[in-house]
Amino acid sequence: MRRFKSAEVALSLGVLALGLGVAGVTATLPSEGGYAGIGPNFIPAVVGAGIVLLGLWLSFEAFNGGWRGAAPDDASERGEHAFHAPAFGWISAGLFAHMALIGWAGFVIAGIVLFACVARGFGSLRIARDLGFGLVLSLGIYLFFVKLLNVNLPAGWLKPILGTAGI
Amino acid sequence: MEAFEALMAGFAVALKPINLLWGFIGVTLGTFIGVLPGVGPALTVAMLLPLTVKLDPTGALIMFAGIYYGAMFGGSTTTILLNTPGESASIATALEGNRMAKRGRAGPALATAAIGSFVAGTIATVLLTLLAPVVVDLALKFGPAEYFSLMVFAFITVSAVLGSSTVRGLTSLFIGLFFGLIGIDSQTGQPRFAFGVAELLDGVDVVVLAVGLFAVGEALYVAAYQSRLTESIEKLKGSIMMSAEDWKRSWPAWLRATAIGFPFGTIPAGGAEIPTFLSYTVEKKLSRHPEEFGHGAIEGVAGPEAANNASATGVLVPLLTLGIPTSATAAILLGAFQNYGLQPGPQLFQAQSDLVWGLIASLYVGNVILLILNLPLIGIWVKVLQIPKDILYAGILVFATLGAYSLHQSWVDLLTLYVFGLLGFAMRRWDIPVGPAVIGLILGPLAETQFRRALSISQGDATVFFTQPISASFLAVTAALVILPWAVRRWRR
Numbered sequence: 171m172r173r174f175k176s177a178e179v180a181l182s183l184g185v186l187a188l189g190l191g192v193a194g195v196t197a198t199l200p201s202e203g204g205y206a207g208i209g210p211n212f213i214p215a216v217v218g219a220g221i222v223l224l225g226l227w228l229s230f231e232a233f234n235g236g237w238r239g240a241a242p243d244d245a246s247e248r249g250e251h252a253f254h255a256p257a258f259g260w261i262s263a264g265l266f267a268h269m270a271l272i273g274w275a276g277f278v279i280a281g282i283v284l285f286a287c288v289a290r291g292f293g294s295l296r297i298a299r300d301l302g303f304g305l306v307l308s309l310g311i312y313l314f315f316v317k318l319l320n321v322n323l324p325a326g327w328l329k330p331i332l333g334t335a336g337i
Numbered sequence: 338m339e340a341f342e343a344l345m346a347g348f349a350v351a352l353k354p355i356n357l358l359w360g361f362i363g364v365t366l367g368t369f370i371g372v373l374p375g376v377g378p379a380l381t382v383a384m385l386l387p388l389t390v391k392l393d394p395t396g397a398l399i400m401f402a403g404i405y406y407g408a409m410f411g412g413s414t415t416t417i418l419l420n421t422p423g424e425s426a427s428i429a430t431a432l433e434g435n436r437m438a439k440r441g442r443a444g445p446a447l448a449t450a451a452i453g454s455f456v457a458g459t460i461a462t463v464l465l466t467l468l469a470p471v472v473v474d475l476a477l478k479f480g481p482a483e484y485f486s487l488m489v490f491a492f493i494t495v496s497a498v499l500g501s502s503t504v505r506g507l508t509s510l511f512i513g514l515f516f517g518l519i520g521i522d523s524q525t526g527q528p529r530f531a532f533g534v535a536e537l538l539d540g541v542d543v544v545v546l547a548v549g550l551f552a553v554g555e556a557l558y559v560a561a562y563q564s565r566l567t568e569s570i571e572k573l574k575g576s577i578m579m580s581a582e583d584w585k586r587s588w589p590a591w592l593r594a595t596a597i598g599f600p601f602g603t604i605p606a607g608g609a610e611i612p613t614f615l616s617y618t619v620e621k622k623l624s625r626h627p628e629e630f631g632h633g634a635i636e637g638v639a640g641p642e643a644a645n646n647a648s649a650t651g652v653l654v655p656l657l658t659l660g661i662p663t664s665a666t667a668a669i670l671l672g673a674f675q676n677y678g679l680q681p682g683p684q685l686f687q688a689q690s691d692l693v694w695g696l697i698a699s700l701y702v703g704n705v706i707l708l709i710l711n712l713p714l715i716g717i718w719v720k721v722l723q724i725p726k727d728i729l730y731a732g733i734l735v736f737a738t739l740g741a742y743s744l745h746q747s748w749v750d751l752l753t754l755y756v757f758g759l760l761g762f763a764m765r766r767w768d769i770p771v772g773p774a775v776i777g778l779i780l781g782p783l784a785e786t787q788f789r790r791a792l793s794i795s796q797g798d799a800t801v802f803f804t805q806p807i808s809a810s811f812l813a814v815t816a817a818l819v820i821l822p823w824a825v826r827r828w829r830r
Contacts, residue, residue, distance in 0.1 A: 177767065178767065181763065181767060185508055185512075188512075188515070192515055192518075192530075195529075195530055199527065199529060200525075200527060208788070208789050208792050208793075208797070209525070210522040210524065210525050210527040210529060212789075213518065213785045213788070214518050214529060214530075217511060217514045217515050217518060217781075218515075220507075220511045220514075221508075221511050221512070221515065224504060224507055224508045224511055227504045228504055228505075228508065231504065237502065237505070237767070237768070238501075238502055238504075239501040239502050239768070240501075240502070240505075240767060240768040241766070241767065241768045245562060248562075250562040250563050250566070251562060251563070251565050251566060252562075253561050253562065254560070254561050254562070254564065254565060255561075257560035257561050257564050258557055258560060258561045260560075261556055261557055261560055261734075262557070262755070264734070265553070265734070265738070265751070265754075265755050265758070266755070268738055268751065269748045269751040269752060269755075270748070272738075272742060272748060272751070273746075273747075273748060277739075277742075281735045281738075284731070284734060284735055284738065285731040285732070285734075285735055286731070288556065288560075288727070288730055288731040288734050289727040289728060289730075289731040290727075291556075291560045291564070291727075291730075292559075292560055292564045292726050292727035292730055292731070293564055293565065293727060294727040294728075300727070300728075300731065303728060303731070303732075304731065304735070307732055307735055308735060311735065311736070311739060315387075315739070315743075319388070319390065319391050320391060321387070321390060321391070321743055322746065323739075323742075323743070323746075324746070
């Protein structure tokens with residue numbers, strides 16, 4: 171039998187590392203500040219110290235019987251299925267593709283790709299339908315925001331069709 | 338009487354046709370988005386924030402009041418028909434509401450939720466109207482030391498006292514406080530934790546954090562752990578009307594729940610979770626039909642739903658009068674105020690009386706709109722519920738990324754959004770509450786400002802927090818809340 175859950179240990183150490191990181195950056199901040207003698211580094215130091223202490227506390231729990239009162243590790247006890255990596259992957263891929271495409275290919279095309287990838291992640295195999303829905307939704311949002319709300323969104327490759335609207 | 342005149346002036350603002358229209362749009366959109374499974378009130382408000390960028394502050398805030406109420410009601414519809422509570426405050430409703438729907442009584446369940454929300458919301462708004470000027474008078478006496486101690490009190494209650502684990506609640510809070518530090522220090526202009534990235538110098542936007550945690554994190558989680566499950570939606574059969582018996586059993590529950598929900602909303606007690614459960618327990622105890630509980634007792638829907646709405650209104654008391662958000666949704670609403678350069682608090686009541694009272698008046702109007710809009714449109718909301726999950730989450734993410742991108746037109750904000758999404762996924766999976774992080778992000782910088790101001794005034798004397806009586810009592814209560822439960826547990830052993 172495993173004595174501790176590796177995910178909880180990893181997260182606890184991650185919190186600890188974040189706290190040390192905050193403390194490290196805080197050391198580079200200036201400390202002088204007005205009448206109070208409280209500079210811009212004081213609260214960061216408090217927050218950093220707090221995160222370090224919480225990281226230690228979480229690690230202690232993780233190494234001593236696991237986090238108290240946490241959700242069961244076995245997915246079926248939570249009424250769920252086991253971690254489905256492709257679903258996680260498709261959604262992440264969609265978000266990264268969107269990031270890469272939005273400034274270059276434009277809001278509408280990035281939106282279509284994101285929509286199709288997320289739907290695929292949720293198990294949809296109807297790619298044509300998803301691309302169609304993605305187009306309708308992205309174009310609708312684009313026109314609403316650019317024409318009605320005057321919020322600039324990139325037209326990208328569709329500039330010849332969408333005209334002067336957007337950037 | 339002063340408050341009455343101010344309220345009448347507020348109605349003059351809220352009843353302007355254009356503001357009525359914003360309220361109407363807000364309630365409709367709020368309900369529409371709130372009905373979507375997996376979308377709670379916090380995410381609804383965060384996703385719809387970009388829509389108001391071009392509105393004047395009064396119109397925008399009136400629209401937000403509508404969104405806030407609509408999202409609450411939409412959530413209860415989902416719970417009753419789908420049995421997947423979008424938020425913890427709906428769990429009590431799910432116990433009885435979904436059972437009623439399974440027995441073919443979805444109509445009366447939805448009706449008692451809607452009418453109960455209206456009754457509770459309206460009474461709670463009256464209480465808000467009466468209480469707000471009193472709190473404002475008190476708050477005008479507060480200096481920076483009092484504000485700081487009050488904020489410490491709020492931090493501790495929302496993170497450490499409630500929830501399944503003190504350490505995980507505090508961790509969430511401190512991560513939020515850290516995010517709040519990113520950007521330019523408001524007192525000295527010193528950049529902190531920005532690492533030269535222009536988008537980070539502006540600080541972490543509450544919309545990006547909330548949408549990342551609630552939308553991206555939720556999508557990743559549901560896809561990874563639930564997308565291969567099937568679930569059933571209860572059909573809306575039979576009459577939507579409540580019988581005389583239903584009325585007789587519902588109205589005392591509505592009133593009792595209002596009395597429970599409103600006070601819980603006004604104190605920083607982590608939102609509507611406790612009052613809804615408390616109301617459920619009270620109704621179960623007092624019911625003449627205790628055997629029906631667990632099989633669809635109408636009091637078990639009427640009470641928690643009314644308590645939920647009453648506490649949602651109660652939350653607006655500390656938000657408007659002190660500028661202190663006590664729930665994730667309230668923190669996002671505070672972010673909406675800040676977008677317009679407004680800082681809720683006693684000064685806002687004096688400087689922008691029309692805006693604040695217009696907002697309060699619009700709460701009365703919003704409740705009425707909600708009532709007349711929702712029951713007739715219930716068929717549409719049921720259709721919305723039937724949107725398949727793949728289409729639903731794909732649409733949510735297209736909208737969620739828009740909110741982040743429109744801040745600076747930069748992909749960096751989209752990367753930040755994804756990082757918050759991963760964080761939200763991990764927090765959901767390993768049972769770390771997300772509310773304290775959102776509150777920490779918004780309230781942290783305000784607390785730091787008050788802290789430094791207090792020490793400037795006292796010329797660096799840190800005892801000021803303990804020697805001022807009001808400040809000292811806030812800290813004493815905070816300490817008691819932390820120590821007492823722990824001491825009681827020790828003593829019982």
